[in-house]
Amino acid sequence: MPDNSSSTPSGFDRRAFMAGAAGSALVPITARAAAPDPPAPAVQDPSAPVDVTLNVNGKERRLRIDARTTVLDALREHMGLTGSKKGCDHGQCGACTVLIGDRRVVSCLTLALAAEGQEITTIEGLATDDRLHPMQQAFVDNDAFQCGYCTPGQIMSAIACVKEGHAASEADIREYMSGNICRCAAYPNIVAAVKQAAPEILKG
Amino acid sequence: MTAAAPEPKANMGKPLSRYDAVSKVTGRATYASDMPLANPAYAFLVTSAIAKGRVDGFDLDDARAVRGVIDIVTHENAPKLKESKLFSNGGYAGTTIQPLKSPDIAHDGQIIAVVIAESYEAAREAANRVKVRYTIAAPSATFDSPGTTTAAAKGQNAQFKEDPKVGDFAGAFEAAEIQLTASYDTPTQHHNPMELFTTSCAWIGDDLVIYEPSQYVYGLKNGVAEQLGIDAGKVRVVNPYVGGGFGSRGSMTPRTAIIAGIARRLNRPVKLVATRDQGFTITTYRAETRHEIKLGASRDGRLVALRHEGAELSSRADAYCVGGTKTTTRLYACPNVDSLVSIVRADRNTPGFMRSPPEVPYLFALESAMDELAVKLNMDPVELRRVNDTTNEPIGGKPYTSRSLMACFDEAAKAFGWAQRSPQPKSMAEGDWLIGYGCAATCYPTQMGPAAARVRLQRDGRTRVEIAGHEIGTGAYTVIAQTAAERLGVPLEKVAVFMGDSDLPPAPVAGGSNSTASTCSAVMMVCDQIRQRLFKAVMPDSLTDKAKETVGIGQAPTTQAAKSDRPLDLEKAFDTLGVGVVEEYGEWKPEGAPLDSFRAMHSGHVRLVGGHQMKDKIAYAFGAEFVEVRVNRFTHEIRCPRLVGAFAAGRIMNPRTARSQLMGGLIWGMSSALLEATEIDERNARYVNDNLADYLVPVNADVAGVEVILLSEQDDHINPAGAKGLGELANVGTNAAICNALYHATGQRIRKLPVRLENIEV
Numbered sequence: 001m002p003d004n005s006s007s008t009p010s011g012f013d014r015r016a017f018m019a020g021a022a023g024s025a026l027v028p029i030t031a032r033a034a035a036p037d038p039p040a041p042a043v044q045d046p047s048a049p050v051d052v053t054l055n056v057n058g059k060e061r062r063l064r065i066d067a068r069t070t071v072l073d074a075l076r077e078h079m080g081l082t083g084s085k086k087g088c089d090h091g092q093c094g095a096c097t098v099l100i101g102d103r104r105v106v107s108c109l110t111l112a113l114a115a116e117g118q119e120i121t122t123i124e125g126l127a128t129d130d131r132l133h134p135m136q137q138a139f140v141d142n143d144a145f146q147c148g149y150c151t152p153g154q155i156m157s158a159i160a161c162v163k164e165g166h167a168a169s170e171a172d173i174r175e176y177m178s179g180n181i182c183r184c185a186a187y188p189n190i191v192a193a194v195k196q197a198a199p200e201i202l203k204g
Numbered sequence: 205m206t207a208a209a210p211e212p213k214a215n216m217g218k219p220l221s222r223y224d225a226v227s228k229v230t231g232r233a234t235y236a237s238d239m240p241l242a243n244p245a246y247a248f249l250v251t252s253a254i255a256k257g258r259v260d261g262f263d264l265d266d267a268r269a270v271r272g273v274i275d276i277v278t279h280e281n282a283p284k285l286k287e288s289k290l291f292s293n294g295g296y297a298g299t300t301i302q303p304l305k306s307p308d309i310a311h312d313g314q315i316i317a318v319v320i321a322e323s324y325e326a327a328r329e330a331a332n333r334v335k336v337r338y339t340i341a342a343p344s345a346t347f348d349s350p351g352t353t354t355a356a357a358k359g360q361n362a363q364f365k366e367d368p369k370v371g372d373f374a375g376a377f378e379a380a381e382i383q384l385t386a387s388y389d390t391p392t393q394h395h396n397p398m399e400l401f402t403t404s405c406a407w408i409g410d411d412l413v414i415y416e417p418s419q420y421v422y423g424l425k426n427g428v429a430e431q432l433g434i435d436a437g438k439v440r441v442v443n444p445y446v447g448g449g450f451g452s453r454g455s456m457t458p459r460t461a462i463i464a465g466i467a468r469r470l471n472r473p474v475k476l477v478a479t480r481d482q483g484f485t486i487t488t489y490r491a492e493t494r495h496e497i498k499l500g501a502s503r504d505g506r507l508v509a510l511r512h513e514g515a516e517l518s519s520r521a522d523a524y525c526v527g528g529t530k531t532t533t534r535l536y537a538c539p540n541v542d543s544l545v546s547i548v549r550a551d552r553n554t555p556g557f558m559r560s561p562p563e564v565p566y567l568f569a570l571e572s573a574m575d576e577l578a579v580k581l582n583m584d585p586v587e588l589r590r591v592n593d594t595t596n597e598p599i600g601g602k603p604y605t606s607r608s609l610m611a612c613f614d615e616a617a618k619a620f621g622w623a624q625r626s627p628q629p630k631s632m633a634e635g636d637w638l639i640g641y642g643c644a645a646t647c648y649p650t651q652m653g654p655a656a657a658r659v660r661l662q663r664d665g666r667t668r669v670e671i672a673g674h675e676i677g678t679g680a681y682t683v684i685a686q687t688a689a690e691r692l693g694v695p696l697e698k699v700a701v702f703m704g705d706s707d708l709p710p711a712p713v714a715g716g717s718n719s720t721a722s723t724c725s726a727v728m729m730v731c732d733q734i735r736q737r738l739f740k741a742v743m744p745d746s747l748t749d750k751a752k753e754t755v756g757i758g759q760a761p762t763t764q765a766a767k768s769d770r771p772l773d774l775e776k777a778f779d780t781l782g783v784g785v786v787e788e789y790g791e792w793k794p795e796g797a798p799l800d801s802f803r804a805m806h807s808g809h810v811r812l813v814g815g816h817q818m819k820d821k822i823a824y825a826f827g828a829e830f831v832e833v834r835v836n837r838f839t840h841e842i843r844c845p846r847l848v849g850a851f852a853a854g855r856i857m858n859p860r861t862a863r864s865q866l867m868g869g870l871i872w873g874m875s876s877a878l879l880e881a882t883e884i885d886e887r888n889a890r891y892v893n894d895n896l897a898d899y900l901v902p903v904n905a906d907v908a909g910v911e912v913i914l915l916s917e918q919d920d921h922i923n924p925a926g927a928k929g930l931g932e933l934a935n936v937g938t939n940a941a942i943c944n945a946l947y948h949a950t951g952q953r954i955r956k957l958p959v960r961l962e963n964i965e966v
Contacts, residue, residue: 082238083231123231147677148228149447185871
């Protein structure tokens with residue numbers, strides 16, 4: 001494990017990196033409570049590995065990865081959490097959807113560095129040992145998948161959809177679940193699943 | 205019960221929840237690129253920016269300077285690979301265009317280099333820094349492009365054996381009271397399964413393990429072995445789950461052997477996750493087609509003459525075609541039939557099968573023309589189908605093993621409310637929306653292939669079923685588990701199914717909707733072998749053989765003679781036999797399968813039989829689809845609020861998984877009419893919209909009411925499972941039904957897909 005005693009968890013200067021990556025379509029870095037950044041190094045090779053600490057499903061994970069690594073690739077290639085799927089790597093399909101805090105986020109367009117210090121929840125973090133999350137159970141009950149590849153993203157998105165208050169009607173569910181493509185086209189069953197799980201999720 | 209789990213009717217299994225449901229909702233289902241690898245190197249493809257010409261040279265200095273780059277493989281230093289023939293010519297490949305073999309470029313997006321690096325990020329960056337010098341030749345992009353060549357399919361594609369014809373079409377058409385001639389076009393489409401086209405290769409000594417989403421692990425295993433020049437026993441393909449197939453993963457693509465060769469040279473596992481846009485050119489697709497239909501009919505609607513001419517695009521290298529006239533010439537009674545299929549060659553990647561390959565484009569033409577004929581005859585389109593319904597196909601006169609076409613029409617029409625349709629175009633509206641009702645028939649050949657299975661039964665009833673089938677979202681695990689549980693009489697929760705691994709007993713390609721019929725027939729047969737070895741030995745002699753075959757573990761024998769017997773005690777049976785486990789392996793082949801079936805099954809060659817190719821009969825599944833469209837009279841926006849389909853497909857193994865597949869199919873059908881088209885830059889023969897934002901597939905907001913009606917149907921003439929495939933049934937004909945409904949809504953007949961709002965002229 002890398003020694004992580006520097007005042008930023010990564011020891012990497014985000015501002016310098018973002019400036020270097022100007023023009024790329026990256027999600028904005030959300031503000032977070034942290035110690036003041038140390039002085040920026042004069043030159044930083046963006047391909048040099050960086051130390052990143054991610055909080056995933058309630059556990060801290062320390063990684064040494066390429067600074068350009070997305071949350072999705074960090075999960076899949078560096079943490080063995082392969083439930084989140086890569087379907088386009090462009091934020092177009094939603095298969096990689098995870099929760100960062102309460103927000104649903106396409107993890108393929110979110111740099112791991114940008115997610116440092118925030119709570120990431122993936123499909124692997126939903127079920128307790130003996131019980132599926134109500135949304136997972138609703139997907140089972142309503143056969144809301146076929147090949148299953150988009151399913152983790154659909155479920156993460158569906159949970160956020162309900163919590164956002166966008167599951168009041170079928171039309172709303174259809175609209176607010178349209179960022180997640182299901183090529184098998186299980187859509188009517190996905191709507192039924194979200195409807196079934198919504199009251200239980202809102203109840204808490 | 206939820207709507208997802210319809211109440212089973214006669215000859216239907218239980219609507220059980222999917223065997224793999226919990227794995228899929230928890231993220232535990234492992235797809236090919238989820239498989240852990242020890243210290244993998246990452247591959248990133250560089251693909252050609254031109255469609256025709258050659259690579260004159262590379263400038264790789266910039267790319268090599270990227271930290272972590274291990275190697276850059278081009279035609280100058282690529283591993284030497286043997287060629288594989290096209291699958292339809294006895295090989296394994298979906299294309300005979302072999303990248304990295306020479307500097308020649310045969311199509312846009314051809315693989316021209318592979319960058320290998322320590323990380324995905326480094327490989328991607330270096331790939332973007334590869335500079336290529338080309339000599340560019342003018343490519344032919346599509347139909348009507350200069351430089352294309354056209355020739356009859358017969359004679360150049362081994363699988364296209366005949367242009368069906370019967371009687372005297374020309375004379376009958378000439379003499380017909382009513383004549384119709386119309387042309388139809390369907391577009392290029394790409395499967396776009398959600399899982400990307402990934403390949404991971406790891407060598408353990410001389411043995412190769414491949415993790416790749418495949419619809420045919422035996423074909424891929426044997427094909428890669430052939431290309432590498434090694435024994436097929438050294439190659440294992442593993443993919444317990446496949447993130448959608450739709451035909452895109454049925455034949456071998458060039459990438460696999462390339463990655464395997466690189467991994468061998470590096471002596472390190474290599475992982476490739478090709479990008480979404482690369483998937484448009486490194487695999488196959490549904491080619492654009494053109495059709496001319498001629499229908500001659502008497503005034504009462506009976507067809508007297510039918511001609512279907514189709515043209516399909518293919519690559520310069522390969523004569524691929526789908527040849528749907530085999531179906532459209534046999535769907536309706538008609539004494540005088542003619543047909544012709546041609547292949548047009550252009551500078552494109554080789555097309556391949558995509559969900560319902562022949563029927564989607566060819567029934568679009570026929571079922572649109574039938575609607576046009578109904579209009580000419582001033583006849584209800586449902587009644588036109590009824591008048592031309594038949595028990596025997598017209599080309600060879602062979603009887604359909606079962607045919608519930610009109611029952612499907614009647615059930616679907618009732619559920620849809622077809623009787624409320626006012627037949628005149630533009631006669632129904634609500635506010636700013638013109639409303640149209642339309643319908644069409646669907647059918648799909650019932651196909652089966654040789655398959656093998658191994659079943660192990662333990663004394664506690666636990667059962668393990670092994671078969672190299674494929675779970676592409678169809679519910680294969682589920683119906684195989686159900687079949688074994690029912691056949692052996694063990695509880696479902698005690699059955700474990702292992703698939704998606706070429707070390708397991710061979711099963712056919714998961715294509716042509718054959719999987720359920722083939723794999724379940726094999727599993728049934730092997731379960732019966734277990735009965736013969738175990739059950740019969742411990743059953744009382746008083747039981748008839750038939751009773752012994754039907755009794756299950758823990759069940760009371762059902763025959764009169766055995767009423768007083770206690771249920772079979774499995775532990776006692778094992779003790780009597782003196783065995784620990786009972787394991788059986790067996791190979792099943794369908795009636796009429798060729799003599800080399802079992803050999804071909806092991807060597808990864810497809811031997812499907814069925815459809816019109818059966819000896820004294822013809823087997824198809826049928827359905828009828830009704831749609832409502834709404835067209836905004838000002839903006840011309842098109843919506844499709846209702847899709848209703850009724851389907852009959854022999855035994856329905858599981859109404860839940862069947863309904864889901866048919867529902868997805870209806871949505872696919874809507875999509876093929878209103879959304880999907882790969883746009884081609886005709887100057888450069890390149891695909892333009894090669895991503896999921898620009899290649900339109902349905903999203904949740906595009907789909908409103910979808911109703912699937914499963915009809916009870918029993919067919920004892922097809923296979924032991926009694927099942928007709930239905931995975932490719934529902935997305936056929938929907939495109940025609942939608943255009944027929946658009947005609948009803950607007951009075952405008954649209955014969956070219958997809959229909960977008962700019963095509964509406966009201």
